[in-house]
Amino acid sequence: YxxxxxxxxxxxxxxxxxxxxxxxxxxxxxxxxxxxxxYGVSNLYELAAYVQLSEEYIAEIxxxxxxxxxIGTHYGEYLITFDPLRVFKYKEI
Numbered sequence: 001y002x003x004x005x006x007x008x009x010x011x012x013x014x015x016x017x018x019x020x021x022x023x024x025x026x027x028x029x030x031x032x033x034x035x036x037x038x039y040g041v042s043n044l045y046e047l048a049a050y051v052q053l054s055e056e057y058i059a060e061i062x063x064x065x066x067x068x069x070x071i072g073t074h075y076g077e078y079l080i081t082f083d084p085l086r087v088f089k090y091k092e093i
Contacts (some may be wrong), residue, residue: 037087
């Protein structure tokens with residue numbers, strides 16, 4: 001019970017994917033991406049240093065967000081695009 005290391009079972013793969021997605025979103029929530037932008041972070045290297053994660057892991061997280069949301073998403077009054085990573089303050093014209 002509780003061992004999801006055996007990836008031959010469908011349910012274990014499902015739980016592994018769920019845990020991975022949850023880990024991505026816990027490690028780098030959209031709120032932190034916006035916070036980093038407001039702090040002056042302008043590239044992947046600086047973001048990795050800001051959140052103290054590896055650049056490779058950040059790239060995996062951004063790939064997850066791109067799969068989940070598509071090209072980009074809104075977070076509060078900000079628009080976040082994932083490839084390339086950019087944050088814009090959304091304004092009505």
